[in-house]
Amino acid sequence: VSTSTSQSAAAARHFAFIGGDNGIWRVTQAETLIGETLASAPRLEIAPAELPAGDAAAHWVLHGVTSNDRYVERSEKAALQAVQAGLGRPAAFCAALIPIRKTATWWAMTQDERREIFQARSQHIGIGLRALPAVARRLYHCRDLPGPQPFDFLTWFEFAPEHVGAFDEMLRALRATPEWHYVEREVDIRLARDGH
Numbered sequence: 001v002s003t004s005t006s007q008s009a010a011a012a013r014h015f016a017f018i019g020g021d022n023g024i025w026r027v028t029q030a031e032t033l034i035g036e037t038l039a040s041a042p043r044l045e046i047a048p049a050e051l052p053a054g055d056a057a058a059h060w061v062l063h064g065v066t067s068n069d070r071y072v073e074r075s076e077k078a079a080l081q082a083v084q085a086g087l088g089r090p091a092a093f094c095a096a097l098i099p100i101r102k103t104a105t106w107w108a109m110t111q112d113e114r115r116e117i118f119q120a121r122s123q124h125i126g127i128g129l130r131a132l133p134a135v136a137r138r139l140y141h142c143r144d145l146p147g148p149q150p151f152d153f154l155t156w157f158e159f160a161p162e163h164v165g166a167f168d169e170m171l172r173a174l175r176a177t178p179e180w181h182y183v184e185r186e187v188d189i190r191l192a193r194d195g196h
């Protein structure tokens with residue numbers, strides 16, 4: 001019983017990002033920052049991974065699972081929780097899907113070495129906090145899945161059109177940090193929800 005419970009709990013955290021002809025998200029722009037590009041797709045569907053994709057013509061499917069925090073400390077978690085907004089706000093009909101892969105060097109480091117780069121040297125949380133609550137976010141991990149995955153993370157952001165500038169500014173700041181020296185593949189896909 002405990003095995004099937006943990007399997008279904010894992011399934012509930014597992015999502016498929018399907019680039020193709022379906023889904024409520026329309027792709028408005030896509031840019032490859034570094035590494036191999038991703039085929040273009042007109043729309044994006046985000047579906048629980050256990051459901052059949054239903055899009056035989058999918059151009060690509062990326063899988064990710066939500067997970068526990070790896071780096072945040074208590075005070076940072078409190079600071080985030082005090083200001084962060086949830087996904088699905090009606091006014092936040094713009095989104096960004098940014099799949100990221102980090103280098104073997106990054107993954108060969110220890111957790112404390114990675115945290116040192118992520119926060120002490122790069123201020124990832126501090127930079128990100130500047131865009132809150134305008135930007136809502138969710139991080140999906142790919143390395144927790146069985147089998148090789150094309151990316152290590154699927155990062156997802158939702159914001160209103162008047163906050164695109166703040167989002168882009170925050171992105172520029174993050175990409176200029178030491179953490180991004182360890183990014184070897186990054187694709188920036190911008191989307192708008194149907195009806196907008």
Ligand code: HEM
Pocket residue numbers: 068069070071072080098100124125127128129131132135136137139153155157170171174
């Ligand atoms: C909206 C503002 C943002 C905030 C508040 C924020 C905050 C965070 C936090 C707290 C974590 C650590 C989670 C943990 O403890 O495991 C994290 C991880 C991460 N964030 Fe952000 N972030 C933001 C924007 C971004 C953007 C724009 C990107 C991509 C371009 C990004 C990419 C990532 C990645 C790839 C990780 C995983 C790092 C790793 O485990 O190596 N973040 N972020």
